[in-house]
Amino acid sequence: MVSGSRVKQAGWPPVLASKMRFMLLFSRQGKLRLQKWYTATAERDKKKMVRELMQVVLARKPKMCSFLEWRDLKIVYKRYASLYFCCAVEEQDNELITLEVIHRFVELLDKYFGSVCELDIIFNFEKAYFILDEFLMGGEIQDTSKKSVLKAIEQADLLQEEDESPRSVLEEMGLA
């Protein structure tokens, strides 16, 4: 019945499709700690956007609301200790649930590192990326269970350690 299905044309109700465009982590001092872009963007534009956005967000007072309109995007941000977690979503997105997404990511980091702090993320930035990629994909949540995300990360870490565990001397000499 759906054969030859039409692809959306102009005139069809506006696409509600929500999409997270990017996620940034930066410090109170305006240092970028993590950036994940879900749409292809030129390096130069990325830098410019990051710089501009940091300025806007850092200028806001602590008691202000977590949302702001910036360019054609909605920015949802939240500060955790010295770090700002900042997501750019589209007009149709639910800002409140985006805040929960941020919070969930922070919880995951916290569980993984054990009371995470900015230094953990600086020195283990690739781990933070691995966690983010296990939690979100293309800006959408992959799994709503914290447990299964963390389990997947642990398993992958184990796999990595296996890679690196020293082979015995005998093995090394080709005798095993």
Place this chain on the structure above:
Amino acid sequence: MCSCYYSSVWLHVNTGECNLASKHVPLQYLITLHWFETLFLCVFQRMPAPIRLRELIRTIRTARTQAEEREMIQKECAAIRSSFREEDNTYRCRNVAKLLYMHMLGYPAHFGQLECLKLIASQKFTDKRIGYLGAMLLLDERQDVHLLMTNCIKNDLNHSTQYVQGLALCTLGCMGSSEMCRDLAGEVEKLLKTSNSYLRKKAALCAVHVIRKVPELMEMFLPATKNLLSEKNHGVLHTSVVLLTEMCERSPDMLLHFRKLVPQLVRILKNLIMSGYSPEHDVSGISDPFLQVRILRLLRILGRSDDDSSEAMNDILAQVATNTETSKNVGNAILYETVLTIMDIKSESGLRVLAINILGRFLLNNDKNIRYVALTSLLKTVQTDHNAVQRHRSTIVDCLKDLDVSIKRRAMELSFALVNGNNIRGMMKELLYFLDSCDPEFKADCASGVFLAAEKYAPSKRWHIDTIMRVLTTAGSYVRDDSVPNLIQLITNSVEMHAYTVQRLYKALLDDISQQPLVQVSSWCIGEYGDLLVSGQCEEEEPIQVTEDEVLDVLEGLLVSNLSTPVTRGYSLTAIMKLSTRFSSVNRIKKVVSIYSSSIDVELQQRAVEYNALFKKYDHMRPALLERMPIMEKTASNGPTEIMQTNGETEPSVPDTKHLPLVTQPANQANDLLDLLGGNDVVPVIQTTLPTKPASAGGELLDLLGDLSLSGGLAPAPSVPVSQPPFLLDGLSSQPLFNDTSAAIPPMTAYSKNGLKIEFTFERANPNPNIAVITIHATNTTEADMTEFVFQAAVPKTFQLQLLSPSSNIVPALNQGSVTQVIRVLNPQKQQLRMRVKLTYTHKGSPVQDLAEVNNFPPQSWQ
């Protein structure tokens, strides 16, 4: 022996690189390893091992200056490059990881792109993990290099380890280009049908990406969607709902096809809200809010403009709306999504009222975020449920007083949307009060909102004129340029109000001559109705007693005041000229006009010369030329009739371009200036010939006078400036005509070196005289663009400085444009302003940096 060393160092290499939390490695262990490494080097005399990632991070963090950091990174990059050149497999992973760190600090890392591909092709999981991460960070679909990955990803999608498959899916789902998606969609579809939920959830999101990139591949995934919703795993369930949403939104056929899923979705949602506590998916007592929100959104799409589906979800929506616990943000997130769904589908009226009431409750919430979404959603529904929203008006108006700009802005927009004929007086009182006290960034939008609303619903002409005058007196420098001609037109057309208006405006002028738009309107009206002013015919309020000389004093005062912009002076001179037929003191006027025929301001000079000619050669025509303006016909450019596009009852009769309340200074200022002068000043002089074609009138006048060779095409064609006589252009382009207050404080050149010139113009923020608003204009006379231009400024401790974001970071060559940036300086002690500026930019490929001290600020900017 040798292999023993080798193995230890090997371990060390990997420990450093891959057991990434080096804080777990005992120090002693590291030292031992280090010793081994040294020994190893002695024995084999090979290149030294590159430093470890953590060590590099630690080192870079010790850098005290940017320059030091840059030097460290350059050194390390050189080492990494040479390691790459030698095809060193051992350290590739470590080197790429380091590169990714430097990339985050903003340094170029593109030379690691190919290395990422090599890592992906490696057999080791560690290599693959870093390789895919690097590919996602360093590559995107705009570089063809990414296509080289396709094959590796294909292999990895079929790998025996699910985590490798996961990496490949994640990378494809994050950065796959349409070509890649076409090549790999089959593999994704296969994985979508596996029983392994870890892969299935990733495959579902990957399919979403594929569909976004190549919509025609959508049908391929249709068979696999059949059993998706019967899945128990929440990860799979959530991603499946995302996939179904994407498909429904992209194709009407899919939407039709999936409508049959409504009962199933309702059941899942019901189970979620009824189910007891499940620790795995619970967030502050609510079971799986992420899934709930997603299902609600899919229901919204399925129920939109479909009665049956909407009917089928009415109950569950009511249930969610009433049963959701709202003490925490999660609960409100669900409620918010429910409200949006209710408003979007064909829901029962009772349910809609419930939804609006939820938003009304949101408005009273302590949490700013909740208030913000309430205002946003009320703004969306105000068209369809105008009366229901109207009931919350007072709460909404209260939000205008909120301290948070995001909330204020929303409240302002919503307030304007709620203005109607019944509440206009009350609402305008609130909004004018808001205009009075709000931040400068709101003034322009608020002023245009007031103008539009007043035009649409004004209860009386007098009220309308009073309102606009009020806006001009409180926020005069923020209104759009066209508000002056609009108001003039309004006044002209209200014949019975002329005496009243001119008297009010004259009084306003006596109080304050700094608000340029007001001064311009006042000048125009005094010129036009000066006789009414002097004769004291006002019926609306007690007439004032003024003499002709007093009136002329005021107008002449405008001509010499340094608060006046050139445009204002033009208005004023024309007003004086018009009074020559309304007043008896013609000689005084003749004298003024002849003085200005040698003014250094060419625009003013030209007018004066023309008027002089009118006195001398064409005196017989003068009374006819200077007769009172007839009632103007309403044109499209005057007074848009819509309210900011947010009001429901608007007629789309006016082109959209006229509705940009944000544009306070239209790009083509010269054009507007000419329109302005042509339209409202010069027309009366020749009204006998062309009363309704103001744009060309300026030229006609010039032809008539015959002593200037300007052609009639002058006004409408400023976009081809070359064809116009240069002196006029000079006058137009070199002066900031519409930057009203810049005339008050002279601009200054802060820096001029190597072709880069930086000019400061000043403005004193009205609400707080302690704040000086400085706009920098950077221009570049060299033949090459200056890129990555950064302007930084520092002030002594007694000041506070705020640097807003620049208009661009490229200063175009040959003066073909400028970069502007606003600096706000808080100077509570009114001390002499001093500033140190730092400029960095790249010129012809080489970075330039310079420092300068700026001390010669004009006293008006800080006193």
